[in-house]
Amino acid sequence: MSFSPLTIALLLLATLLLYDQATYIRKKGKIAGPSFKMWPIIGPFLESMDPKFEEYKAKWDSGKLSCVSVFHKFVVIASDRDLARKILSAPRYVKPCVVDVAIKILRPTNWVFLDGKAHVDYRRGLNGLFTRKALVKYLPEQEKIYNEYFKMFLELSENEAVPFMHTFREFMCAISLRTFCGEYITKDQIKLISDNYFRITEALELVNFPIILPFTKPWYGRKIADMTMDIFANCAALSRKEMVSGKPPTCTLDFWILGMLHSQGKISDEQFQAIDGVSNVTIREFTNKEISETLFTFLFASQDATSSATTWLFQILADRPDVFAKIREEQIAVRDGDLNKPLTIEMVDSMKYTHMAVKECLRYRPPVIMVPYVAKQDFPITDDYTVPKGSMIIPSTYPALHDPEVYDNPDEYIPERWVDGSKASLNTKNWLVFGTGPHVCIGQNYVMINLVGMIGKAVLEMDWEHTVTDKSEDVRVFATIFPDDDCILKFRPSKLVSSA
Numbered sequence: 001m002s003f004s005p006l007t008i009a010l011l012l013l014a015t016l017l018l019y020d021q022a023t024y025i026r027k028k029g030k031i032a033g034p035s036f037k038m039w040p041i042i043g044p045f046l047e048s049m050d051p052k053f054e055e056y057k058a059k060w061d062s063g064k065l066s067c068v069s070v071f072h073k074f075v076v077i078a079s080d081r082d083l084a085r086k087i088l089s090a091p092r093y094v095k096p097c098v099v100d101v102a103i104k105i106l107r108p109t110n111w112v113f114l115d116g117k118a119h120v121d122y123r124r125g126l127n128g129l130f131t132r133k134a135l136v137k138y139l140p141e142q143e144k145i146y147n148e149y150f151k152m153f154l155e156l157s158e159n160e161a162v163p164f165m166h167t168f169r170e171f172m173c174a175i176s177l178r179t180f181c182g183e184y185i186t187k188d189q190i191k192l193i194s195d196n197y198f199r200i201t202e203a204l205e206l207v208n209f210p211i212i213l214p215f216t217k218p219w220y221g222r223k224i225a226d227m228t229m230d231i232f233a234n235c236a237a238l239s240r241k242e243m244v245s246g247k248p249p250t251c252t253l254d255f256w257i258l259g260m261l262h263s264q265g266k267i268s269d270e271q272f273q274a275i276d277g278v279s280n281v282t283i284r285e286f287t288n289k290e291i292s293e294t295l296f297t298f299l300f301a302s303q304d305a306t307s308s309a310t311t312w313l314f315q316i317l318a319d320r321p322d323v324f325a326k327i328r329e330e331q332i333a334v335r336d337g338d339l340n341k342p343l344t345i346e347m348v349d350s351m352k353y354t355h356m357a358v359k360e361c362l363r364y365r366p367p368v369i370m371v372p373y374v375a376k377q378d379f380p381i382t383d384d385y386t387v388p389k390g391s392m393i394i395p396s397t398y399p400a401l402h403d404p405e406v407y408d409n410p411d412e413y414i415p416e417r418w419v420d421g422s423k424a425s426l427n428t429k430n431w432l433v434f435g436t437g438p439h440v441c442i443g444q445n446y447v448m449i450n451l452v453g454m455i456g457k458a459v460l461e462m463d464w465e466h467t468v469t470d471k472s473e474d475v476r477v478f479a480t481i482f483p484d485d486d487c488i489l490k491f492r493p494s495k496l497v498s499s500a
C-alpha cells in the first residue's frame with residue numbers, strides 16, 4: 001500500500017495535533033482551564049498579544065491554580081495568596097522568567113539572569129545602595145526633578161485638560177536617572193532616555209518575536225537599551241574620578257563606587273566611616289559596563305511600576321477631594337509654617353496619612369499584578385498537582401491584595417484601612433505589592449519615600465482636576481496597569497504656595 005504525499009502530510013499534521021492536545025491535557029491534570037486547546041497549537045495566542053485585565057480576572061476567579069497553553073508554552077497561574085507566596089519563596093524549584101528577547105536586550109552578562117547562590121551573593125553587594133542612610137542623600141536631587149516637572153504639568157495643561165500618562169512616565173524616568181546617576185547625567189541625556197524608554201517596554205512585552213529583525217519593536221528596544229547603558233557606563237567613569245577626589249556621594253553610582261574603593265583598601269576605614277550615608281558592605285570590583293547593566297535593571301524594574309503608581313495616584317486624588325484635603329493638611333503641618341522647606345527624610349517619616357494614601361493606592365491598583373517565573377524542575381505545588389518542569393508559573397498579586405477577608409470593601413480606595421494595628425496592616429502576608437522571597441523588590445523603601453515625598457509636595461503646590469471618561473476606571477495592561485484613557489488632568493498652582 002502506498003500513500004500520496006498529501007495523505008502523508010495530513011497524517012503527520014493529525015499526529016502533531018493529537019500530540020499537542022494530549023500533552024496539554026496531561027500537563028493540565030485537575031487544575032482549572034479549558035479541557036482542550038480551542039485553537040490547536042497556537043492556543044489563545046491572539047488574545048495574549050493584547051491582554052485584557054478582565055481576562056486575567058476571569059482566570060483568577062476560575063480557580064486557585066489555572067492554566068493556559070500558548071504554542072509550546074504551558075502556563076500555570078496561581079491566584080491564591082498562599083500558593084503565590086509558596087512560588088515566590090521556592091528558589092529550588094523556580095526562577096524568574098524573562099521573555100526570550102530579554103537576554104539580547106539586557107545582555108547575557110546581566111545579573112538578572114543569575115540564579116540561586118550567585119544571585120544572592122550579587123544582590124548582597126547592592127544592598128548598600130538602598131539603605132535609609134543612602135536614600136536620604138538622594139532626596140535633594142529628586143526634589144529638583146519634582147520642581148521641574150510640576151512646572152511642566154502647569155504649563156502643559158494651562159489651557160485645557162490633557163492626557164498625562166506619558167508625561168508621568170517621563171517624570172518617573174527622570175527621577176530614576178537623577179537618583180542613579182546624580183549630576184553625571186546631563187539634562188539632554190535624561191530627555192533622550194525618558195522620551196524613548198517606552199521602546200524598551202514594548203520590546204519586552206510578554207508576546208514578541210524572539211529574533212531581533214530590523215525596525216521591529218525588539219530592534220528599537222535594543223538600540224535604546226544600548227544607548228542608555230553607554231550613558232550609564234560613562235557616568236560610572238565620571239563617578240570614579242569624583243569619589244577618588246573626595247566629593248561627597250549624592251547618587252546610587254557614588255555609593256557603589258565608594259563601597260568598591262573601600263573594599264579594595266583605597267579608602268581607609270576611618271575615611272570611609274566619616275562619609276555620611278555609606279554602609280559597610282564588601283563590594284568586589286565591578287567594571288563600568290557591569291555597573292551600567294545593573295543600573296539598567298533598576299531602571300527597567302522601576303520605570304513601569306512607578307509610572308503606573310504615579311498615574312493612579314494623581315487620578316485617585318483628583319477624584320477624592322476628601323483624601324486630597326487630608327493630605328494637604330498634613331503637608332502644611334509637617335513643614336512647621338515654612339511651605340518652601342526642602343524635603344527631608346524626617347519630614348517624609350512624619351507624613352503618616354500621605355503614606356497611608358500611597359500604600360492604599362498600591363493595594364487598590366497594584367502596578368505589578370503578576371510575576372512570571374519558570375519551573376526549573378517538576379514542582380509539587382499542592383498535594384495533588386505538580387507543575388511540570390519548563391512550565392511558566394505565574395503567581396498573581398492582585399487577588400491577595402483584593403482579598404475581602406483582609407480588606408473590607410476591597411474594591412474601594414480607603415487610606416484609613418492602614419492605621420496602625422488595623423486588620424490590613426497586621427495581615428502582612430497579603431501585602432504582595434513588592435513580591436516576597438529572594439527576589440523581593442530591592443527598591444521598595446526607595447519607592448515609598450519617593451512616592452510619599454513627591455505626591456505630598458504636589459498636593460501642597462498644585463490643585464488638579466480629572467476629566468472623568470467612561471474609560472477612566474478601565475484598567476489597561478501595558479507591562480503594569482494604567483487607566484485606559486491615559487488620565488486626563490488639568491493642573492493649576494495652589495493658592496497656598498503662590499501666596500507663601
Ligand code: HEM
Binds near residue numbers: 367433434436
Ligand atoms: C511601585 C514601584 C514598584 C513596584 C510595585 C515593584 C514591584 C516589584 C516586584 C513585584 C518584584 C518581583 C518580586 C519577586 O519576584 O518576588 C520586583 C523586583 C525587583 N524590583 Fe521592584 N518594584 C517597584 C519599583 C522598583 C524600583 C524603584 C527599583 C529600583 C530602584 C526596583 C528594583 C527591583 C529589582 C532590581 C527587582 C528584582 C530583584 C531580584 O531579582 O533580586 N523596583 N519589584
